[in-house]
Amino acid sequence: MEETPPHCLSRLPDNSALKQQELPAHQLYFTATRVLSAFFTMGIFCLCMGIILIVSARSTQEIEINYTRTCANCAKLRETASNFDKECTCSIPFYLSEKMMGNVYMYYKLHGFHQNLYRYIQSRSNRQLMGKDVKAVEDCSPFKTSNSNTPIVPCGAIANSMFNDTIILSYNINSSAQIKVPMLKSGLTWWTDKYIKFQNPSFKNLADEFRGTTKPPNWPNPIYELDEKDPRNNGFLNEDFIVWMPGAAFPTFKKLYGRLNQTHHFKEGLPAGNYSFNITYNFPVTRFQGEKSVVLSTLTWCGGNSLFLGLAYTVTGAVTWLASFAMMAIHTMLKSKKRSFFHQ
């Protein structure tokens, strides 16, 4: 065995900062001035933010009308599945005391509908919805194929349970004349949904493209007859369908139904006055003790009229600020105590 020659320095470790653990580093010292000033500024920032959020949330207007009970007879009718072909409409008048300015959005809101169940969420076929292969139903169990083994389009539990009430908002210009508030059924979805995620097989003849498939069991019409008025709003590109398809995270959720077309009377939004919702009641909710409402709302930069974020900011800001005062008090008290101790 060869001996290491004396003073052989080849084994000397490198004198690099990394290897000697002497890398320059930030060391977080919690000095009084730093911590207290950070707390003060953070507190003020959060308070301001909270106030701004609350103010802007309060500036939005929202009307929510629950029509489960109002349309109790319809609800009863829908509890029996065999009555699916019997039409049931229901009108809900309401008074808008203040006009709603700007863009008004109409939502339907479901209470207690679990769109977030694991099996429910999994039961869809993105390949089918892309329009590449309408017969791709492999992930859609148990709504893959009908009893006669024809693939269902659109397949899956989500599609099958699509919300299918029609809601028409009418404005009573005067006691006798009622006009329909023009609602746009476009721009309800993300661009990517409309142009990438959901695609019809082709634009020519939808009925042909979907030949050899069948409609979901709960649907009255096949996918290509969802919107009889606007042929382009059919197939997988139907806006209501696209809005329904992403699963909501919580059992109570609202989904966009339409937005106000700002024309004629409604250029500035919805004027105050008497309105009514004319609802074709199709979607059964009482079976699962659910409820449904229709919501009219305006939006601001930070969303709807939910005060939660604003309040959370305010509370955080207030607590931070108070904490900074308390910490300052404790710190100065102890400091003077220590000083007197040292001076003795």
Add this chain to the structure above:
Amino acid sequence: MAPPAMGQSFMSANVKKPLFHKRSNQQEVIGGEIGVGEELSYLLLVNFSPIHRAKCRIINEATRGYLLRSGERSGVTMFCSEKKSLEVERIVKANDHEYNEKFQYADNRIHTSKYSILTFLPINLFEQFQRVANAYFLCLLILQLIPEISSLTWFTTIVPLVLVITMTAVKDATDDFFRHKSDNQVNNRQSEVLIDSKLQNEKWMNVKVGDIIKLENNQFVAADLLLLSSSEPHGLCYVETAELDGETNLKVRQALSVTSELGADISRLARFDGIVVCEAPNNKLDKFMGLLSWKDSKHSLNNEKIILRGCILRNTSWCFGMVIFAGPDTKLMQNSGKTKFKRTSIDRLMNTLVLWIFGFLICLGIILAIGNSIWESQIGDQFRTFLFWNEGEKSSVFSGFLTFWSYIIILNTVVPISLYVSMEVIRLGHSYFINWDRKMYYSQKAIPAEARTTTLNEELGQIEYIFSDKTGTLTQNIMTFKRCSINGRIYGEVHDALGQKTEVTQEKKPVDFSVKSQVGREFQFFDHSLMESIELGDPKVHEFLRLLTLCHTVMSEENSAGELIYQVQSPDEGALVTAARNFGFIFKSRTPDTITIEELGTPVTYQLLAILDFNNTRKRMSVIVQNPEGQIKLYSKGADTILFEKLHPSNEDLLSLTSDHLSEFAGEGLRTLAIAYRDLDDKYFKEWHKMLEDANAATEERDERIAGLYEEIERDLMLLGATAVEDKLQEGVIETVTSLSLANIKIWVLTGDKQETAINIGYACNMLTDDMNDIFVIAGNTAVEVREELRKAKENLFGQNSNFSNGHVVGEKKQQLELDSVVEETVTGDYALIINGHSLAHALESDVKNDLLELACMCKTVVCCRVTPLQKAQVVELVKKYRNAVTLAIGDGANDVSMIKSAHIGVGISGQEGLQAVLASDYSFAQFRYLQRLLLVHGRWSYFRMCKFLCYFFYKNFAFTLVHFWFGFFCGFSAQTVYDQWFITLFNIVYTSLPVLAMGIFDQIALDTSYWTFINHVFIWGSIAIYFSILFAMHSNGIFGIFPNQFPFVGNARHSLTQKCIWLVILLTTVASVMPVVAFRFLKVDLYPTLSDQIRQRQKAQKKARPLSSRRPRTRRSSSRRSGYAFAHQEGYGELITSGKNMRAKNPPPTSGLEKTHYNSTSWIENLCKKTTDTVSSISQDKTVKL
């Protein structure tokens, strides 16, 4: 050589047909970890203690480093043990392949690699899935494949699992590749084999049992050989066994005289057809039994005739040997064995933690399952049509059952697989920091610190007990002749500069580096009076020095420059012989029968009649010499206690005087030897010598008879005096000991040395001080005595506390209770316990064990002296077991191996006596003082880092996973995840792994503040960047177009992140999570400041740090008379010298002349290094002492 009885019995046992089972020719040596290296890097660990008998291993120091031991995946198995039962004995016939093939002996090919290309995948996977974590994740994967309960898609588990398994597999594969490479390298080494009466070059792997091979100087030995002949006279050859047992001195092997006659005669060698019958392959390196039958006569074979694989031939130009054991059967390979893996307490903590978390997970699962059952029966019922259409109904209980499993799958991320990987990575990083630390680099020997085990770093920060060896660890194992007492007079008390002058005038020869290197350079014994006495011709002084020059086993040789070099066997002897040399009594040379010395310029040759060798029971050695006048004298040196009993009664006065001197020396921590002589009558000696020869030839009770004869002649000695040799402390030992005890680490010294020497080293190291309230010395020879002494000590310790002297019965009951939990009582004052090996043996018996432990743990310092390696290990085990404390053992020699292995952490001092300690250790460095940095910096940091890392890791995973628990209440307990599957998959391995790792590796606890290096920044911001880039990539149109079902998130990111309130929520969350922590830490500094806070404040206030007060060693304790005898010497050298076997050949063969000098001089080169470095250190040390 007459065939001894052993051989005959062997043959008679041979009548039975040996049992052989069919064995594959290619034995796989699993477990030997052999890597690439220039040299054959099988280093073998000799195990000394019986408890470790079976645990040997081979380690390659050159390449494999610490990575080698870093995982359990090596899955080392012992193969040799099962084989032993197969082969009862071995019969080998030289030059006869056909004959030997009958037995199907293994050939010389070795396989240390574990896998081949075909077997790699199955074996490696099998090994990996034996790890609990991997198996657990495999189970999860299987669960996920069941569609009924699969709540996460399979890739969430398989991606991390495959990643982890691949990483490990790649590492294993690389390791194995290197093993293959080294196997190939070794197997393809060339050696000259006698085939068809010709010497032919053959690869090692083709060497067969029974082959005769030729070895040349400096070649590695290919297999275990029976030495047949060599170039040296008497069939001698020299081998270096450093790779086998770490000893660097050369060993001598001698061929049978019948075979050594064969010489290099190829034709005769080719005709050699001896049959060797010997033991079956085994792992005993120092034993061999066999019988050679050749030409109708039988010759017994022992270890002296065998050259083992792994040795290097030295100083011998050629030799021939017959292969007895090949390949896996060689002793070297037989010693490969299992490595015991040590786990840290964090590991154990984490295991329990993980178990608790599993329990917690199951609880959550049960809660959610119950929730699911209730929900299903209450609400879910009504959703049946949405979910199941025309599928069969499910009962809510069954649904709950399935949900349980689904949630187990979802919630498994609390203990992700990446935890284990991250921990390994962090530890590896910490190990590298240790290797890279320049502050632990010993520049004088070019030895960096080495973390040989990567898995134990954080344990270093929790050490409570350090068990330290003394020699070579605390002390330098460098002896300096300091004082002597001749004929009742002390010399060497004056240490003045004048002494230097004396030496210069006195030394006739030019200052000889090589000579000095043997002694330790600072020869400062220059007491005028001794010189004067020599000049005056005081016969006693001359006799004293003559004795030092004659009575030893030192070998001398002249190097190329004509300087005299002493090759010493023990440093004590070196010190003595060199001291004598400096006083004009120069040991010049020796032959087996003579010793030539120069007495004050006159060369005198003494006839060496006998060497009565040293051994540990005799504690003395003697030589019998005849001077040119024909006078026969016995010169003896040894332990005072022993030698004083052998003195002639007329020595009484001198004895008491010398004994006073001896205890004075001992009090100064010097190692003493008593020196005596006896004039022998010619006739008496001849008679005795004849008896000795008879005894030597005896077959029965040979050793006893010889010992008796030695006793017989070593009596009526005339006392000459005593020598005192200083055992120098290592550099920085005092400071290290002080700071470690400031850190509340208890240091126990476990040494094989004598009690007094150990005590004095204790004083020197500041472990024992005169401030101590009491020092208990337990030195009883019987169990009762020891028990009583312990009891007394305890009573003393607890003072008035009468509980402990309540009589025997109560005491025993109490012990029983205490064994379960030893309660540390608060004892005021410093105490020390000194216990010797005999007492320790009794104290370690079960009923006194606890008393000992309790007492020892109360004491600030514990010194165990004269302990055997096994006892060292027992003491460590005792503390480990009953104290539940983390222990560290540090040592440098083979006797520390067992202790190093049993402690939680074993530290080896490298660059010392051989490699055994280092090989067994988990960490190694060159100096004891580095322990301070290892423990107080690396250990502390590692521990903090690991703790912080674990907290951080569990925090992030709990925060990440528990969301699913709460979401369960909203989603009808249906095991729907909140995050998408890819986020779950990548969260632990990509998004959050690096910041935690960076913190775990780079954080420093400099005054309890977090330590953010640029790497932390890079990792944190990098991880965020990676998160967003992956997010956008996964949410992109392109990937959706390709995999619509796997990546259905198209557009989510870009639409959500443009929402202002998302950012507001992120900001608020950050503020709300950080603020409380900051406030808490701020207030904690104010209200409950930690030590470091206080220090920082004081630093701020005073702008200067208080220097650490280091205590100087106190004045020596002058106590009752005690012996300072100590002698580092081994048995067996006397015999070697008298046999002449180790004498250099007078006419070295021309081929090897140069090499010989070269290789002989390796040791002096080594010593030269030592010398130069030590000069530097000693000078600095002397300075400090003087100042």
